Amino acid sequence: MSSKSVSSLYFPEEPKEPVVVDSHAKSKEIADRLGKVFDNRGVYFVADYEKSVGNYIADVDGNVYLDVYAQIASIPLGYNNPALIETAKSDKMIRAIVDRPAIGNFPGKDTDEIVSEILKVAPKGQDKVWSGLSGADANELAFKAAFFYYQAKKRGYTTQFSEEEMKSVMQNEAPGSPELAILSFERGFHGRLFASGSTTCSKPIHKLDMPSFKWPKAQFPSYKYPLDKYAEENKKEDERCLKIVDDIIQNNKIPVAAVLVEPIQSEGGDNHASAEFFQGLRDITLKHGSLLIMDEVQTGVGATGVMWAHERFNLQPPPDLVTFSKKFQSAGYFFHDPEIIPNFAYRQFNTWCGDPARMILAGAIGQEILKHDLVKRAAEVGDYLFKKLEQLQEKYPKYIKDLRGKDRATFIAWSLESGEARNKFLSDMKTVGVNIGGCAEDSVRLRPTLVFEEQHADILVSAIDKLLGSY
C-alpha cells in the first residue's frame, strides 16, 4: 500500500481512524443560529473545515468522521488537499476571484489555457466545452444547445430567423418558441430548476408544486441480480426499454430534440444498464435525428474507475453532449460537433458564462488525477472494497441487499428492506464514525473521494460490521 498511497502523500496528518465524541451540542447551537437567516432543516451537522483532512470531515463538537459521502459526491481529492490549496493561492486564482470576467465578451489572456486544461480530461471524442455553474445549469445549457441545433437543422444552419419567429417568441408562442421536448427516464435525476426539474423523475419532493414542461419519460432497465444468472432476462429488459424510447420519439406529439440519460442513475438508486442498452439509445437517437446528452454530473471525473462512466460503453459515435459538475467543481458540457455551437452569436450566452475560478480548480483537479493515476487507483480500491462488502452481504443479507457497483470503482450502493431501515442505518453510522449518504428511497450510496484507499475501506467495512452486528 505504502508506495501507492496518494492519500498519505497528500495528507501525512490524516487521522488513522474516526473520533466519535458523544456530543452534538455545538453543532445544534450553530445550526439553530443559522436557521434564523437561512434554511437549516437539511443540516446533518456543522462542519469544521479547518480541521477536516483528506477523507475525514470534522464537526464543531470534535467528532471526526470518515466521509464516504463527500459533500454529496462532490469533493474530488480530499479535504484541504495541498495541491488544490496551492492552486487556490495562485495569482491566477486570486484574479479570477476579484476580477470575475464576462468571459463571453472579455476573456482573459489565460482563458484559452484554462479551457484547454479542462479539455485534457474531456471524454473520448469530445474537444470543445461550454461552461456553466451547477449540474442543473449544465443540463439546461445542454438542452438549449440541443434545441438550437434541432431547429437550426430544420431551417438550415445559417438561415436567419423569420419575422414571424422573431415576433412570436416575444409572446412565448410558436414558431419562435416551439414545442420541443427532452426525453428522460423514470428514476433519473438531472437537477431542480424548471427545465431540468421537468426531466428529473426520482422523488416527488424535488419538484412538487413546480410548473413543468410536459416532457415524456421512458423506462430505464430494471435488472435482476446477479447479472450473469439473469443475462437473458436482462437482455429482454434492455430491448423492452429501448422499444419504449423508440416509440416515444416516433409518436410523441412534441418532437424529441434530445434524449437525456445518466450512465448510472445515481440519485435514483444507482441503477445500472448495459453497454448494449446505451448503444441502442445511441442508434435510436441517430435514426430519429435526436441528440444524445449524457449526464455525467455525478458519475464523471473518475468516480466509477474510468474518467467518464459512459466511456466504458464505447459508444459509436460518442454522445453529442456530456454534462459535468460535482467532482469537477466546475460545470458545463463537452461536445465535438461544431454545429452544436449555435448558429449565431449571443444565443448560448449570459453575463459570466461560467466561473473561471472554478474552471481553474477543475483544471488542477484533472491534472492531479492524471499525475497520480487516481482513476486506476479508484478502480483498485473499489475492487478491494466490493469484495469485502460481498462478505458483509452474506453475513447481513437483511441489511445489504442488491449490492451494486461491481467493477465500478467505489461507486457502490445497496438497498435495505425499507426507507425507515435505511434512514436509521445512515444515522447510526455516525455512531461508528462514518458520514454516509443515501439514494432512492431505500438505498445507501458510497461516494468517497478519489483518495479513498484500502486503509479507509477497511475502516468503513469494520464500522458497518460493528453497527450491523449490534442490530
Add this chain to the structure above:
Amino acid sequence: MSSKSVSSLYFPEEPKEPVVVDSHAKSKEIADRLGKVFDNRGVYFVADYEKSVGNYIADVDGNVYLDVYAQIASIPLGYNNPALIETAKSDKMIRAIVDRPAIGNFPGKDTDEIVSEILKVAPKGQDKVWSGLSGADANELAFKAAFFYYQAKKRGYTTQFSEEEMKSVMQNEAPGSPELAILSFERGFHGRLFASGSTTCSKPIHKLDMPSFKWPKAQFPSYKYPLDKYAEENKKEDERCLKIVDDIIQNNKIPVAAVLVEPIQSEGGDNHASAEFFQGLRDITLKHGSLLIMDEVQTGVGATGVMWAHERFNLQPPPDLVTFSKKFQSAGYFFHDPEIIPNFAYRQFNTWCGDPARMILAGAIGQEILKHDLVKRAAEVGDYLFKKLEQLQEKYPKYIKDLRGKDRATFIAWSLESGEARNKFLSDMKTVGVNIGGCAEDSVRLRPTLVFEEQHADILVSAIDKLLGSY
C-alpha cells in the same frame, strides 16, 4: 476631490487616462485560438486582467480603456481591488475554494457569519437570504419559492401532500405539477434559462427556439421626457399599465403566483417608472394574493445611488423577494416572511446551495461599500456626470437622445437614432479609449464601478465629445 477619492486610495497606480494603441492583433490571435474550443463570437477583446487597475481595463495589445461597462455591470469596486485581493487570499476563502461544502447539509462553522455579512447590506425590511449562482438562477429559485408559497397557502402551510399530488408530479402533471404563472413585463430581462427565459422579453435572440412557459406579460410604463413637463401624461401611463396588471392577474387562465419586475428595466433600455407605479404593483399583488419579486440583479448594490434601487420607492409593505447577482458577485434572494421558507425540508435545495467563496466576496464588497460610503459617492458622481451629459445632449442632440438616469447615480443611459448608429458609437468609443456597452436596440448604458469618480467622468465626457465632434 482628493479627500473623497476612494479610487486613489485603493489604486494609487491607476492610470490617469486611457492608452489607445492602434493594434488589436494579439487580441485577435488569442480569440481565434480560443474559438477552437469555446464560442468566441461575442469577444470584444482579450483582456489582460493582470494589468487592469481600478476603472481601467487593459487588453493584450496594450490598449488601456476607461471601463464604463465593467463586465456587463458586474465589477463592483474596480479591477484588482486591494481589499478584495486581501479577502481572496484569506484562509477562509481558500477553504471555501478547495473544500466547497454542500451548505444545506454540511454548513461550516463560519457559514452563519458569511450569511450574516451579506445580510448587513440587505434591502430594508428583508432579513433572510437564500443563495444561488447567477442572476437567472436567483430568479428561478425565487420562482420556486413563490410557487411553493402559493400552493402551501392554498392547502394549509404544514399540510402534507396528497397521494394524487405525489403521483401526478412524477408524470409532470397537475395537481402535483400545477399550472402556475409568473407575470413579468414587456422589455424586461430576467435571465436565459427556461423559466427565467419565459419571463424575459427584451430581445428575440435571448430565447429563440427555446420552449417556454406560456406566462403572461404586462406593459411597463413608457414615459415622455422631460418627466416634469409630461407629469399628467405619465401618471395616466402608470394607471394604464397597472390596470393591465390587475386585469391579467384577475383573468389569466393560469393563476399568477408572483409578479416579477426590475426597479429600472436595464437590459431592455433603462426604462424607469415612478414610485407610484411600483406601490400600485405592491397593492395589486396584495389584493390578489400574489407575491412581488423585485429583480435587482443589475440595479442592486449601490449602482443607482441607493443600496437597492427599489428602496427609493419606499414600498409598503416591502417586496416579498428581492433577487441579486452581478455587482454582488454572488447570487440569491432576500426575503422576510418566514412562510417563504418552504413548508418542508429539501424543497428549496440542491447540492451546493450557492458558493461560499462568492458569498464571502459579497460580504467583503458590502463592507467596503459601507466603510467608504460608496453609495453616496456614486450618487454624487452621477449628479456631476449627468449635468455634463446634459450639456453634451444639447450639443449633439442627434447622438444623445432621451438621456435617462437623473438622480440615479451613474446608472445612466441614452438613445441614438438607430441600432446601427448605436453600434457604431459603441465601437468607435474604443478609438477614444473607452469601453462602453449598449442596451435595448438603440441605447447606450453606463455601468461603471462604484469607484468611478469625477476625474473619470471628465475623461468619459471629453472622449464622447471628441468622438461626436468628429462625426
